[in-house]
Amino acid sequence: MKKLLTGNEAIAEGVIESGVEVICGYPGTPSTEVILTLLSEAKDLGIHIEWSINEKVALEIAAGAAWAGKRSLVTMKMSGVNVAADSLASIAYSGCRGGFVIFVADDPGANAGMPEQDSRYYARSMVIPMLDLASQQECLDYIKLAFEISEKIGGPIFLRSTTDVSHVASDVEIDKKLKLEKREASFERNIAKYTKAGATWCIAQHQDALNRLVQASKIVDNYTTESGIKVNETHLEQDSKCGVIYAGAVEGNFKEALKKYNLKFSWLKIGMVHPLPEERIRRFLERVDKVLILEELDPFVEAEVLRIASLNDKKVEILGKLDKTLPLLGNYSFKKIKNALEVLLKTRLESEQDPKILEKAKELEIKRPTSFCIGCPHRGTYFALNRAIKNLKYRKDEIIITGDIGCTILGMNKPFESCWTEVAMGASIGLAQGFKWAGIKKPVIATIGDSTFFHAGIPPLINAVYQNAPLTIIILDNGWTAMTGFEENPGTIPLNGSDHTRIDIIEICRGCGVEQVNIIDPFRPEEAIKIMMKSIEYPGVSVVVSRRECALQAKKRKVRLPQRKVNTDQCTGCQVCLNSLACPAMVFHPKGANSKPYMEITSACFGCGLCEFTCPTGTIEVVKDGK
Ligand code: SF4
Numbered sequence: 001m002k003k004l005l006t007g008n009e010a011i012a013e014g015v016i017e018s019g020v021e022v023i024c025g026y027p028g029t030p031s032t033e034v035i036l037t038l039l040s041e042a043k044d045l046g047i048h049i050e051w052s053i054n055e056k057v058a059l060e061i062a063a064g065a066a067w068a069g070k071r072s073l074v075t076m077k078m079s080g081v082n083v084a085a086d087s088l089a090s091i092a093y094s095g096c097r098g099g100f101v102i103f104v105a106d107d108p109g110a111n112a113g114m115p116e117q118d119s120r121y122y123a124r125s126m127v128i129p130m131l132d133l134a135s136q137q138e139c140l141d142y143i144k145l146a147f148e149i150s151e152k153i154g155g156p157i158f159l160r161s162t163t164d165v166s167h168v169a170s171d172v173e174i175d176k177k178l179k180l181e182k183r184e185a186s187f188e189r190n191i192a193k194y195t196k197a198g199a200t201w202c203i204a205q206h207q208d209a210l211n212r213l214v215q216a217s218k219i220v221d222n223y224t225t226e227s228g229i230k231v232n233e234t235h236l237e238q239d240s241k242c243g244v245i246y247a248g249a250v251e252g253n254f255k256e257a258l259k260k261y262n263l264k265f266s267w268l269k270i271g272m273v274h275p276l277p278e279e280r281i282r283r284f285l286e287r288v289d290k291v292l293i294l295e296e297l298d299p300f301v302e303a304e305v306l307r308i309a310s311l312n313d314k315k316v317e318i319l320g321k322l323d324k325t326l327p328l329l330g331n332y333s334f335k336k337i338k339n340a341l342e343v344l345l346k347t348r349l350e351s352e353q354d355p356k357i358l359e360k361a362k363e364l365e366i367k368r369p370t371s372f373c374i375g376c377p378h379r380g381t382y383f384a385l386n387r388a389i390k391n392l393k394y395r396k397d398e399i400i401i402t403g404d405i406g407c408t409i410l411g412m413n414k415p416f417e418s419c420w421t422e423v424a425m426g427a428s429i430g431l432a433q434g435f436k437w438a439g440i441k442k443p444v445i446a447t448i449g450d451s452t453f454f455h456a457g458i459p460p461l462i463n464a465v466y467q468n469a470p471l472t473i474i475i476l477d478n479g480w481t482a483m484t485g486f487e488e489n490p491g492t493i494p495l496n497g498s499d500h501t502r503i504d505i506i507e508i509c510r511g512c513g514v515e516q517v518n519i520i521d522p523f524r525p526e527e528a529i530k531i532m533m534k535s536i537e538y539p540g541v542s543v544v545v546s547r548r549e550c551a552l553q554a555k556k557r558k559v560r561l562p563q564r565k566v567n568t569d570q571c572t573g574c575q576v577c578l579n580s581l582a583c584p585a586m587v588f589h590p591k592g593a594n595s596k597p598y599m600e601i602t603s604a605c606f607g608c609g610l611c612e613f614t615c616p617t618g619t620i621e622v623v624k625d626g627k
């Protein structure tokens with residue numbers, strides 16, 4: 001049976017068909033939807049699925065389950081591997097008993113922000129095999145294959161995707177559920193395998209991990225999946241001395257170009273990028289004089305092809321990123337691949353698309369929103385913060401405000417222009433300490449969201465208290481991991497039927513030794529400004545928890561606040577409200593031939609009331625009885 005699925009949905013389907021029993025992860029675009037898709041089915045499937053507090057914890061939980069003999073999966077985006085890496089390096093040496101798959105999604109083109117980090121290097125440095133996904137069908141087929149390999153070699157395996165595979169949909173053959181015997185969890189003491197106490201054991205484990213790579217390579221080299229996909233595939237054309245070696249998401253556009261221009265040359269597809277099929281590459285290079293390497297992000301395969309070619313007697317010209325035929329940055333569109341093929345073949349290929357279609361596509365392109373949603377509590381927090389700074393007689397450009405990952409970073413944009421930095425989960429608090437110890441005399445303020453605080457903000461907070469760093473930390477607590485798709489976090493008020501225990505950020509801060517912890521409601525600006533001023537002036541570590549539920553989630557729960565309206569007769573059209581808040585529910589009507597300028601508040605208003613506070617003429621009022 002075929003079903004239209006995105007890559008991430010296909011992985012979720014493959015997880016069900018593979019009999020996985022423990023699934024953990026931390027949300028991060030473009031990986032989030034694997035767990036999101038599975039969460040609603042967790043109870044029916046009778047399996048454990050969770051959003052863990054961060055990627056390292058998620059990895060450790062999944063490893064524990066795999067060590068106990070169960071099939072387990074951990075999911076994360078590329079930057080999550082950095083967080084998990086410390087434990088991963090050790091776990092990779094120990095191997096596993098039950099199948100253990102680490103799903104990581106890279107983001108060429110940085111669609112969701114963050115660096116264009118290439119996770120393939122982790123596979124190499126951690127001595128873990130890695131399958132690279134090229135299509136939605138592969139998402140389903142390879143997750144099954146990954147568990148098979150993991151159990152055969154007795155070690156974890158990476159499954160790597162990229163945005164164009166994870167977020168694009170196509171027909172996928174489903175419903176081939178594996179019949180696995182029910183496994184009982186067990187774990188035997190084996191300190192030579194599961195500890196690192198002594199060089200002899202560590203070196204022996206390293207050797208085991210290296211042996212597993214060889215085994216994995218042998219399993220996949222001639223492997224064909226149930227739906228007929230060859231993991232590594234060589235296609236030879238006798239009459240051409242040109243060739244292409246490719247891996248990953250470029251497959252779609254490459255195959256389309258082959259078909260569209262009726263191109264005939266040899267090609268080699270690589271489905272396992274670590275370890276590379278070295279002998280297959282060597283044989284391929286013997287058949288060509290010139291080869292183009294197609295892969296997104298770093299020249300990972302290309303550098304290896306260069307090395308393999310240099311060991312061969314036959315000279316082969318290699319085109320790719322290193323000779324600048326292709327860019328190092330961004331994802332590879334059809335046009336980029338077509339241009340590279342023109343260099344390879346030394347011929348012009350006909351124009352690929354009607355320019356009118358391209359123009360239309362540009363019009364329809366969805367731009368990343370740069371402002372907060374209507375009723376977003378973060379608007380009130382940054383508004384109050386800017387006012388507090390102003391009231392304390394500081395210039396805005398002399399108070400450093402570090403930002404963090406998630407919706408809260410939108411405070412860097414107009415009209416607030418508050419955040420100065422964005423580095424990594426939890427980094428706002430550490431960076432702020434660095435600024436202080438460097439000798440910044442004026443107050444330094446760190447801003448961080450609730451989920452990010454749970455993920456990686458607690459250790460730097462403890463450090464700040466321990467080191468007596470004079471710092472103000474503003475935790476924007478909207479109760480959800482909102483930016484990635486509204487996942488729950490330990491601070492989310494448990495929904496009906498949930499058996500989670502809520503952890504209160506305020507108690508955490510007090511438990512970490514913060515003496516000055518205050519809570520504000522971002523929809524009550526007057527009070528919020530006063531408390532922020534007091535916190536900024538506090539000589540030690542002070543924390544302000546700005547608490548209001550994410551407006552979109554509140555709306556889903558039918559929370560209704562009194563909407564606002566503008567008394568147009570009194571409105572001067574000064575736009576102070578709009579310029580202070582940039583609330584999308586406001587529409588400004590400029591001066592017309594027979595009318596004065598005025599502001600309108602549309603029915604989209606959430607009722608946060610902030611605009612009422614900003615209006616100098618007091619003309620914004622509560623809508624009563626729908627009027
Ligand atoms: S009350 Fe004002 S600021 Fe708040 S959502 Fe409505 S229009 Fe926007």
Ligand code: SF4
Nearest residue numbers: 571572574575577615
């Ligand atoms: S701030 Fe008040 S007076 Fe000025 S445009 Fe807005 S509603 Fe009108």
